[in-house]
Amino acid sequence: MTMFDIHLLPCLSDNYVPLVRDCATGTVAIVDPADAEAVAAELDRLGWHPSLILNTHHHFDHVGGNLELKARYGLTIVGPAREADRIPGIDRAVAGGDTVMLGAEAGHVFDVPGHTAGHIAYWFEGAKTVFVGDTLFAAGCGRLFEGTPAQMWSSLNKLADLPGDTLVYCAHEYTESNIRFARSVDPENAALHVREVSVHAARRLNEPTVPTTIAVELATNPFLRADVPDFVRAMHMSGADPITVFAATRKAKDNFR
Ligand SMILES: [Zn+2]
Numbered sequence: 001m002t003m004f005d006i007h008l009l010p011c012l013s014d015n016y017v018p019l020v021r022d023c024a025t026g027t028v029a030i031v032d033p034a035d036a037e038a039v040a041a042e043l044d045r046l047g048w049h050p051s052l053i054l055n056t057h058h059h060f061d062h063v064g065g066n067l068e069l070k071a072r073y074g075l076t077i078v079g080p081a082r083e084a085d086r087i088p089g090i091d092r093a094v095a096g097g098d099t100v101m102l103g104a105e106a107g108h109v110f111d112v113p114g115h116t117a118g119h120i121a122y123w124f125e126g127a128k129t130v131f132v133g134d135t136l137f138a139a140g141c142g143r144l145f146e147g148t149p150a151q152m153w154s155s156l157n158k159l160a161d162l163p164g165d166t167l168v169y170c171a172h173e174y175t176e177s178n179i180r181f182a183r184s185v186d187p188e189n190a191a192l193h194v195r196e197v198s199v200h201a202a203r204r205l206n207e208p209t210v211p212t213t214i215a216v217e218l219a220t221n222p223f224l225r226a227d228v229p230d231f232v233r234a235m236h237m238s239g240a241d242p243i244t245v246f247a248a249t250r251k252a253k254d255n256f257r
Pocket residue numbers: 057059115134
């Protein structure tokens with residue numbers, strides 16, 4: 001049974017804003033509204049009335065629509081406690097271990113620092129869906145603006161431990177360039193090659209490559225594979241610990257053109 005009806009709205013240059021409707025109750029949430037006008041126009045088109053914003057972190061392309069949407073719909077804004085002073089209009093500050101209800105579905109809040117210091121993710125176990133903001137991307141991960149490689153590796157592993165069929169909603173369409181990098185560091189990975197072909201096909205048709213799944217990421221995302229012997233060998237780092245391998249992979253991506 002489908003728990004959520006999710007409409008993925010492209011915003012700004014490459015953001016995705018998930019508009020999430022709980023089928024049992026009709027409750028609608030907006031995840032990380034980048035742009036109030038675009039979100040409101042799409043909600044009107046769908047005939048959906050939102051009662052909730054879920055923010056993952058404080059970056060402007062995730063909270064930029066907060067105040068205008070709150071004024072328009074009178075909705076409740078939930079966001080990370082550790083960044084509460086940077087989340088416009090926040091009503092409820094949450095952290096790892098907290099639960100957020102979206103209609104009938106319970107969302108477990110995870111602390112996933114690294115991209116920002118207070119970044120959180122929302123895992124809806126019953127709906128097999130996780131909203132990860134800029135922590136995990138399809139075939140990539142967020143840049144480390146405010147955290148260490150050790151923090152990000154730990155955060156990514158919390159997500160990697162979710163069931164393989166969990167749908168992963170990330171906040172940007174970066175997949176093609178992520179795969180180009182992934183192929184450069186993991187060229188023998190057959191699953192990655194298969195994924196490259198399907199991603200190119202989707203993008204040629206201007207289709208989103210989000211959501212992905214945890215299982216697909218475990219097989220193909222270099223940032224989840226720093227403890228996989230084949231990948232460590234491909235990085236010429238046999239014997240190195242996963243955090244060191246992860247840090248080297250992240251640094252290589254930062255410098256990749
Ligand atoms: Zn961000």
